[in-house]
Amino acid sequence: MLETVIHGVTFKNPVIAASGTFGFGHEFSQFYDLSRLGGISSKGLTLEERFGNSGERLYETESGLINSIGLQNPGVDAFIRDELPYMESLGTVILANLGGGTLDAYLQGVEKLNGTSVDIIELNISCPNVKAGGMAFGIKSDVAYEVVREVRAVCKKPLMVKLSPNAENIVEMAARCEEAGADSISLVNTFKAMAIDIHKKKPVFDNIFAGLSGPAIKNIALRMVYEVSSAVQVPVIGMGGISRWEDAVEFIMAGASAVQVGTANFVRPTVCLEIIEGLEKFMVENSFQTIAEMVGIAHNNA
Amino acid sequence: MLETVIHGVTFKNPVIAASGTFGFGHEFSQFYDLSRLGGISSKGLTLEERFGNSGERLYETESGLINSIGLQNPGVDAFIRDELPYMESLGTVILANLGGGTLDAYLQGVEKLNGTSVDIIELNISCPNVKAGGMAFGIKSDVAYEVVREVRAVCKKPLMVKLSPNAENIVEMAARCEEAGADSISLVNTFKAMAIDIHKKKPVFDNIFAGLSGPAIKNIALRMVYEVSSAVQVPVIGMGGISRWEDAVEFIMAGASAVQVGTANFVRPTVCLEIIEGLEKFMVENSFQTIAEMVGIAHNNA
């Protein structure tokens, strides 16, 4: 009943662990059988190993979390060599979440992943563009269009493009990414935020700005998913603050074909399971036979 | 010590009750002496009386509130006749918060307010532009620039322009509003959000989208205030989720010359007083002589 097919890839259920919040799965395998998941999006990968940001990396806000991890990861090669074999063995859909600082780094990363067993490449365009003074690729639609078009040309896997909520115009952004060849759109990444330590009289983070996630952003993310899903034809994967099965239902009714769960994994490591179970129960109680029947239903009734 | 002067207007302290959350003051006067406040921004006014939106108007989120009031207000004339005399008597700075659906409505509203005792006109550009298919004036910088320029030409009061966080580019927006003649910039208004009633399978609000405020948005708003205050010369008035004196200090250190407190007034009607008192205590303990010494200090230490 929960099965859902997205650009040819079959997910057991529409609940995917979000990138950067689930490592490569190891840590969560002690809590439950990860084959229960719809999918896992890997920690964000870059061509080269990254050590991440200095200074404070976490800050808790009212119902939210600001992180400044800075894409700490072992690099694509080490991922393919050391992590992917384990992930493959888990019996769930594997998304390789790919970031980069230059177009070239994206392209090289994709080429390396092409030859592997990853099911989907999730292109994270929220990364700062080194050549454009650090403004993320995902802010201006034209910049994103270029990256996606070039990546599409070399990518042999289904290509999911993950949008930043900081995009100037999220609807236009999604439409342009679709036009450039994205097979699906996932959204949202974290919101640009900051905090100030009033005793030290300075920003908490060395980088000043960092990314807000968690329940605080849920209803903004939901709105974006609703808007985007009526502007594109490709499947939309929704996320942002999902921490209960009810939230997942909201995102699906807003138009998401699947959802990702991020920060909530930190709050309770078994939360994805609970969401899957709650979703199933809700569907039975409300006589939904398939996820597809629920997708976007709120648009019909608006 | 708390006194602060913004474009020639002297505020007893930098704490202003935000528009739409404080009515015209009446309701709060039963809880404390409103002359203690730095200022009050009136409920959002429009040229003609408005009855507001149908259906559900409030929805509570995790640490946030979504509202779909729809600018219910008695109209500028009735405000001037029935409410302003009372507000004038309160012994605090009065901001008339002015919305509109067309450029013309803004201009007429300003002309009416010119002849009154209001201290400042706070121009709310988050209102849907009737002639542009309902997209708010405050989304595209060029549209906002036009409105502000025309309003500036007729406005005889200090003009504070209140930005929407939904602006495509908040920094450019602020800079363009300054260029168009804004005497100060206040930000942020509410974030475009939505909620879905999973049992009714439809959006909670008749208008689908509505505005998110409260602690949930605080660290995004703070980031915007930080960015904007380094991009403009005019004073910046910060708001978004302020509910404790510590929050006010963060906004001031981020660059706000004064702050506004909105949703928190609903949570505890005396919250503005508590913020004023906390601010004063903090300044004494940290040997700040004036608010100005604190404004933007986080930039120096970043």
Place this chain on the structure above:
Amino acid sequence: MPASCLKSDILSHKEIFSGVYQMTCRFPGPKAPGQFFMVRGWQGYPLLSRPISVNDADEDTVTFVYEVRGQGTQLLSALRPGESVELTGPVGSGFPVEKLSGRVAVVAGGIGIAPLLYAAKSMKGCEAELFCGFRGKSYLVEAFAPYVSAVHVASDSGAEGHHGFVTDLLDAADFDAVITCGPEIMMKKVARACREAGVLCYVSMERHMACGIGACLGCTCKTLHGAKCVCKDGPVFLGEDVMIDA
């Protein structure tokens, strides 16, 4: 009767029925029947305070009876005597008990019975009868004994009294006035019956509220006289004014 915002000590707090709590707090000053308080028994979360009606009161205290529905009432129910709650109130315009006379029907649906106790207690020189409907077993009914001459109970499950709607038991024409609080659908029926019988009817409305004091304009309901704030212009309205499509 201006409202105030106080940290108030809990004097007693007990579960009087499964999931229904009675809490008495210190709160000096007058309170009118039908008025309510914005109650907060927690720090930051949930964000908004919760409206709860005056169930009983004297000069120094106020008593609430509430049902646990979600997180707010859940957190409230965990508090113990000696701990404190934040109260903003009393707010709202209550039942105009001074306008009532003769035979008055007091009609309650579920937890809607809570404010009606203080209303019944405050009616002077009336002869009141209580009509109350519950899902299963009744609660709080005994407390009405001193103030009403008869009690009529209905239950959805048939667990107690009439098996069916409380409105089945009421003949509005027998009364000079009716006051009611409960699910909107029940109050609609009561208001319609009263209109048909030409009987004065007051209903206590419920809306999601943010401020509770008339500042946010979020709790409006349509009335014959335009949109009104339930928190400030109500929660008690003339039935004919608000049950327009009844």
Place this chain on the structure above:
Amino acid sequence: MPASCLKSDILSHKEIFSGVYQMTCRFPGPKAPGQFFMVRGWQGYPLLSRPISVNDADEDTVTFVYEVRGQGTQLLSALRPGESVELTGPVGSGFPVEKLSGRVAVVAGGIGIAPLLYAAKSMKGCEAELFCGFRGKSYLVEAFAPYVSAVHVASDSGAEGHHGFVTDLLDAADFDAVITCGPEIMMKKVARACREAGVLCYVSMERHMACGIGACLGCTCKTLHGAKCVCKDGPVFLGEDVMIDA
């Protein structure tokens, strides 16, 4: 010793010192000294669970000693026996007590004393002495009696024992190993003294944590071997590895 995530009953809970609580919960399975749990005694808010060290444990239970600092520990302290907390753990790599022998100094600063009790209890065949510093009066010290041969107390205020730093009392050279938990500045001094004396030293680090299990990479600290997760690679590290600039 894989971690699990359970709803756990509170068996006992008391304030053992002003603002310091001791809570024992049912949690079956082995726990190593120096490990900790992500503790959650509330629903939605605050968002993150709080890391608290194992203060004592047996096959079926775990005991925590914690100081009320902010909202999380405040909410925790309001819970009563019979209520439950959510526990994720045990997590982290603890004190390698099996590697310790001979004379061991156990050095605590403030609430840092909490994990050291279970560590002291778990050291076999060592002769341990406790060095502990407090702001004012001491707490939890008596509980060490069965496991240590001497106790040295210091206090910032002079309220008890040596008026000054606990590090004033310690001569690292007298010991074969030192284990320590407390403010980073104190642990730095201890680690430096140990390095100078050529003594083995283990420190228990603290960082803000989101997941507690190594998934978020938010709790890193610099070590001689690159950045490590305090929650997974620690919280216990070799002093010389983490106190790099000591």
